[in-house]
Structure formats: C-alpha cells, structure tokens
Amino acid sequence: MSLLRRVVKTPHSSFYRCQCYCGTTVTDNKNENEKGNKWFTLPPFTAAVNGAALGRELAGVKMDNSVTALKWIQRCCPELPKSLVQKLFRLRQVRRESSNVEEQRPKRVSAKESMNIGDRIFLPITVEKFPSEKVVDYPSSEEERKFVHSLELYKDPEIIVVNKPPGMPVQKWNFGQGGIGIKRSLDELAAKYMKYEYSEAPRLVHRLDRDSSGLLMMGRTQLSASALHSIFREKTFDTQNEDLESKKRILQKKYWALVIGCPRRSGGIISAPLGKLVLDNGKSERITIMSDVREPSAQYAVTEYRIIGSSEKGYTWLELSPLTGRKHQLRVHCAEALGTPIVGDYKYGWQAHRKLKHLPSPASAVNRGAQSPRLKTDPFSLRLGNGSITDKQPHLHLHCKEMVLPNISLALERAQVVSDADLVHVESIKLEAPLPFHMQRSWDCLSS
Numbered sequence: 001m002s003l004l005r006r007v008v009k010t011p012h013s014s015f016y017r018c019q020c021y022c023g024t025t026v027t028d029n030k031n032e033n034e035k036g037n038k039w040f041t042l043p044p045f046t047a048a049v050n051g052a053a054l055g056r057e058l059a060g061v062k063m064d065n066s067v068t069a070l071k072w073i074q075r076c077c078p079e080l081p082k083s084l085v086q087k088l089f090r091l092r093q094v095r096r097e098s099s100n101v102e103e104q105r106p107k108r109v110s111a112k113e114s115m116n117i118g119d120r121i122f123l124p125i126t127v128e129k130f131p132s133e134k135v136v137d138y139p140s141s142e143e144e145r146k147f148v149h150s151l152e153l154y155k156d157p158e159i160i161v162v163n164k165p166p167g168m169p170v171q172k173w174n175f176g177q178g179g180i181g182i183k184r185s186l187d188e189l190a191a192k193y194m195k196y197e198y199s200e201a202p203r204l205v206h207r208l209d210r211d212s213s214g215l216l217m218m219g220r221t222q223l224s225a226s227a228l229h230s231i232f233r234e235k236t237f238d239t240q241n242e243d244l245e246s247k248k249r250i251l252q253k254k255y256w257a258l259v260i261g262c263p264r265r266s267g268g269i270i271s272a273p274l275g276k277l278v279l280d281n282g283k284s285e286r287i288t289i290m291s292d293v294r295e296p297s298a299q300y301a302v303t304e305y306r307i308i309g310s311s312e313k314g315y316t317w318l319e320l321s322p323l324t325g326r327k328h329q330l331r332v333h334c335a336e337a338l339g340t341p342i343v344g345d346y347k348y349g350w351q352a353h354r355k356l357k358h359l360p361s362p363a364s365a366v367n368r369g370a371q372s373p374r375l376k377t378d379p380f381s382l383r384l385g386n387g388s389i390t391d392k393q394p395h396l397h398l399h400c401k402e403m404v405l406p407n408i409s410l411a412l413e414r415a416q417v418v419s420d421a422d423l424v425h426v427e428s429i430k431l432e433a434p435l436p437f438h439m440q441r442s443w444d445c446l447s448s
Contacts, residue, residue: 038125039106042076044099045115069096070111073121080127083171086111088123090285092278095122138184140192143379148193150377154431158224158409159217160194160202162186163433166213166395167382170204184380190218206232209328211344213436214255214400219408227408232325252404255320255330256308256435258389258397258442259340260352262316267306270337273298274326286347287328289336301326303333311446313359315389316340330398343389343442344396359445361390387438390445395438403431 045067073085073094088094095106099118106122154161164170164186172185191201202218203225219225231251275290275297290298301324308317318340320330331348335341341349378384387395406426435443 039095039122040125040127042073042121042123045072045117045119045121066114068112068114069094069109069121072115073123076121077123081171084127088127090276093124096120097122138192141379143377144189145193147377147379148189152194153215153433154429156409158220158412159228160190160220161215161217161403161431162190164208164213164216164400165382165384166211166387166436166438167384168380169210170207170216186216187218194218205229206325208400209331209396209398211396212398212400213439214433215253215403215431216400217403223412224408227412231405249323250406252402253322253400254402255322256399256401256439257318257320257330257334258343258439259316259318259334259338260314260343260349260356261340262310263305263307263318263338263340268304269323270301270303270305270333272301272333272337274301274329274332275299276327287326287332289332299326300324301329301333303330303337305333305338309446313446315343315442315446317443317446342396342398344387344394345398359390361388361441361445384437388441388445390441391438394442397439397442399433399435399439401433401435404428 070085070089073080074082089111092108094109094111096109096113096115097106097120099116099120106120109121151162151165152160153163169185171187187202187204195201198220200221202220203222205217205219205225205228208214208216217228219228272289273293273295274287275295277286277288278284279286292298293300302322304321304323306319308319310316318334320334322329328348331342331345335345335348341352346353383395387393389397405428407429411426434440
C-alpha cells in the first residue's frame, strides 16, 4: 500500500497520520512558526533504524557512516521517488528541527547535511499530490521497443550505455509547480524495454538535462551501479585543489556545443564557482557564477574547453570537458564566463537569441535531412527532425559525445576492489555517440 493511501484525517483535529517504512508515525500539523503551511513530520532520527546499513562495504567502497537528511527521508518514506525528494531540497522546501536546542524554529536543511539523534524532518504537505495521481502502466509497443533499442550504443554484463535523444527527460518529475509533467522518461522506458534476461531494471548513475543529448550510462546490477556511482562522485567532489594537468582522471567526458559568438581564446580552463539563485518565491531556480567563493551556496566548478571550428555566420563549435559535475555547469560557463551562450539555451542566453538572424538551409542539408532514417520514427513526439539553426527556434545544441572510463565489467570479473587507486590501472573503454539530427544539420549548414 502506498504511503499516502494510508493518510487519514481524524474527525476532530487537523492532524494527519500515516504509517512509515520505519514503523513509526508521521504526523502533520500547522506549525505555529510557519503560519499558513502544513507539514509532514517525519519521526525523530535514531541510529538504531539504520544500524544494519552503516559501516558496510560494497565493491570495496566503504559506505559513509553518517546519515544525511536525504537518506533519512528515503528510509522513512521509500514510496517517494528520489527525484521528487531531491527537487524538494533544491527548492528549499525541506525543514529540520534540531534536537540540540529547545523550542527552535525549524530551519531549511540541505540534502547532504548529517542528521543528529532526535532531529526531525518536515516535508511540505503537497507531496500528497504525487502518490495520489494514478500511475499509468503504459502498454508495450513494438514501435517504442524498437526506438528504445535503437538508442543503445554499448552493453556488457554490468552496464548499458544509450544515446539519449534531446527532449526526453532522464527521470519523471511531476511534482506541484515547476514539474515538467512529461509522460515518459528514459529510466521508465529502460526498465520496460532494457531488462533483457535480468530480473532487475537498469539503474541510473548520472543524469543529463532534458534538452541535452548524448551518452547516458546505467548499471545493470546493484554492484555495478554502486561502483559507477562512486566514479561519478569522484569526478564531482574530488577535483578541487588538484593538479589538473598531471592527474590521470578516472572519468573523462567530452561534450560538443554550438555557441553564439566566439571565445577570445582558442582554448583554456574555466574555473568559476557556481551558486543557486531561488526565484519567484521558490517556484524556480537559476545557476550563476558567484563573485565570492565563500558564499554558502558556491560550488567549485572547472571546465576545460577548446574551439573545434568557427563560422563567419557568428557561431562556434566548442569541445567542453567538465572536470567537475555541477548542475548546468557547461551552460553557465559558456554563457557567463566565455560570453558565448549555447544555441538553444534560452534560460542563460535569452538576450543573445533575440539578435540571431534566421539562416536558410542549404539544399545539400535539406536533401540529407529528407533521407535521414532518424526522422521516420518518433513514437514520443520529440520533434527530432526540427531544431537546427535553420529553424526559428533552435533546440539546445549540447551533446555528450565521448566518455572514457574504466571497464567496470572487467574489474568486477577480476574481483578487484573498486577504488580510485585500483581503477586507474584497469583497462579503459571509450564510448562515442553520434550527433543528434538537429546538431548534425547545423554542422552541415555551417560547413557548406
């Protein structure tokens, strides 16, 4: 039975209750310090519930003994999708009441903050909207199956790699205001059509923006997903204060982007901290370069770039190598640090797009596009045949084109410890994804 199907309102009070996974009661009332709002209150944190999960080692990677606010919510309310909980944190809609100070007003808490014994977490009552919606079990379609399988670029016993099409979200977010409300997501389709002989569905280990395209990796087992996740975390958190030139990076990613204008230099390294701005009273957010790295929300972000080619028509092709993994890192670094926003990025390059002139499509590009097999099948209405620079409203031109990483399947087969030191010596695999149709068409247009 789902979490919120157990929620009932008592006849003579405004309290709600539901039975949680951890066996305690979740209540909701009107907090005097948060007038006009209602909150789900999770049970006080206790290490006893998590004792079995602490201090474990998985694939040679020791698990963190501390329990974060995100982990506590997931353990108390496993019915809530992780993507939904993460969105609540990003929109600063999660509160914590500390047990250390009496009568303390609940304060905002980040997903990575550690819990102390007795701390209580408050979630907005609006989370009831998610489980209350009917979950649609879409019937299998041969056309969908063929399309999803056509995205597959690489498969071995431990991982599956697909070429994510632009316009398709990696995960389904459909929560309250700000949700994209898309009907189908790649993780849902992978679970339906990419299990093959395995009993469990492929697991996501990283994400791409909805409008981005390119290499997306999934672990086929819990063990491989944990190992891959540790590699992507290493890329995100362990780059600061390193010698970027001499260190052999375990994970290497290269994106191609078409930008408006041309950087002053042919290549270099962008090192600019990024921070989050919450807009419209928490309904939306925007990432920007922070002037002060000491700001609480500032995150170290590094991108290596080089010019692939430029055009007299005012566009430049860039190869971007993110050395950290921050949200919207490449888009913000291109728009604000280089002054060359990515084509189709209306969030960070709206002003530049207002000045764009419509380019006619060369006859050769039109003929190639008319014969492209990728235009014949589009079961999810992604408009894959549109969005080049010859269209009035181009799609985002950002594509994860290349990825080099250790052969996880080989490492696990040899029973090696999955740690940074060992993975450096494991044979690497190199993966490449062809450009999506709209970017290929833009390339043909600028090359003619």
